Amino acid sequence: MSNATHPPGQGQVVQLKVHGSLMTFDAGLYCVFLPPEFAGQSVNGYPAVTVTHAPNIPAGIVSITTIDDDGIISANHGAGAGAAVVRVSRGPAQILVTTYQEPDSTLPAPSIQVARLSGDSAATTSPVAAAETARAASGATSAQTSQSDFKPEVAAHVQRRGDVLAKIGEWMGEPGSQNWIEGFGIAPQSLIAPEDVEYQAVLGKGWLSPWAEAGQYCGSRGMALPILGLCVRLKNGAEEKFDLALSATFTDGTRLGPVSAGEALEAESLAPLEAFRLEILPRGAHTGSGESTSGKTSKKTSSRRKSSED
Numbered sequence: 001m002s003n004a005t006h007p008p009g010q011g012q013v014v015q016l017k018v019h020g021s022l023m024t025f026d027a028g029l030y031c032v033f034l035p036p037e038f039a040g041q042s043v044n045g046y047p048a049v050t051v052t053h054a055p056n057i058p059a060g061i062v063s064i065t066t067i068d069d070d071g072i073i074s075a076n077h078g079a080g081a082g083a084a085v086v087r088v089s090r091g092p093a094q095i096l097v098t099t100y101q102e103p104d105s106t107l108p109a110p111s112i113q114v115a116r117l118s119g120d121s122a123a124t125t126s127p128v129a130a131a132e133t134a135r136a137a138s139g140a141t142s143a144q145t146s147q148s149d150f151k152p153e154v155a156a157h158v159q160r161r162g163d164v165l166a167k168i169g170e171w172m173g174e175p176g177s178q179n180w181i182e183g184f185g186i187a188p189q190s191l192i193a194p195e196d197v198e199y200q201a202v203l204g205k206g207w208l209s210p211w212a213e214a215g216q217y218c219g220s221r222g223m224a225l226p227i228l229g230l231c232v233r234l235k236n237g238a239e240e241k242f243d244l245a246l247s248a249t250f251t252d253g254t255r256l257g258p259v260s261a262g263e264a265l266e267a268e269s270l271a272p273l274e275a276f277r278l279e280i281l282p283r284g285a286h287t288g289s290g291e292s293t294s295g296k297t298s299k300k301t302s303s304r305r306k307s308s309e310d
Contacts, residue, residue, distance in 0.1 A: 173275030180226035180272035183219020202229030229266030
């Protein structure tokens with residue numbers, strides 16, 4: 001019997017072009033993503049990116065979840081060019097970002113972009129004010145915005161539409177449009193105060209954003225990164241006087257709701273959120289929406305899941 005060892009067959013090992021970077025993050029919640037233009041440059045799934053905590057970071061300081069829950073940010077993923085959500089509980093902490101390209105690639109290594117989802121002024125700016133400012137700057141007018149009694153209560157950044165305003169009880173976004181929502185904010189102007197409602201965005205499988213309130217923006221803007229659902233609830237005693245009903249549609253045709261306060265709405269397929277309607281009525285009043293779950297098979301999911309912030 002021979003004890004000779006045999007090297008791997010030729011062609012079984014491919015040396016990729018690899019580039020590593022260390023990024024230092026303060027405490028907070030971040031989105032790490034490839035620019036959307038790289039989605040059109042994908043070859044066999046490359047370039048691809050992995051995001052991990054640096055070897056010298058103690059366990060529990062950094063948690064990382066990729067949107068597709070496979071540990072890889074790939075340029076051929078459907079939602080833009082892929083993304084990872086990074087939560088740093090105590091900073092500063094270093095994140096190791098590694099990019100992989102095919103051996104014969106002549107393209108430069110993709111530039112990694114980072115957006116902070118909580119903890120800075122951009123994340124807490126009222127989306128209602130931002131949308132109104134944008135409309136005023138562009139000179140846009142409509143029958144709705146020209147009415148002096150129109151008080152926007154819900155704002156969202158919608159794919160291919162930009163910042164959109166609506167009132168509570170109206171649809172935000174257009175069901176069946178296939179345009180996903182990248183982020184939103186809620187600021188009630190009647191019945192309850194803006195700080196009496198709080199909300200989360202579904203960012204990935206089993207992952208919700210921190211709670212936002214009083215018109216704070218929740219999600220991203222202009223990065224081609226959809227949110228995958230939402231959760232809304234009342235507080236400060238408003239939950240004892242009012243009922244909340246939430247309905248939503250998704251880009252795969254799923255329709256869900258209405259559900260009551262504190263229950264997250266997301267498609268079983270984790271398709272991007274396309275539109276939602278929030279209703280707030282005095283306790284016991286009938287919503288009259290008549291909405292029911294239809295479309296592709298889906299399920300309601302409890303809000304008891306991993307959350308960035310309780």
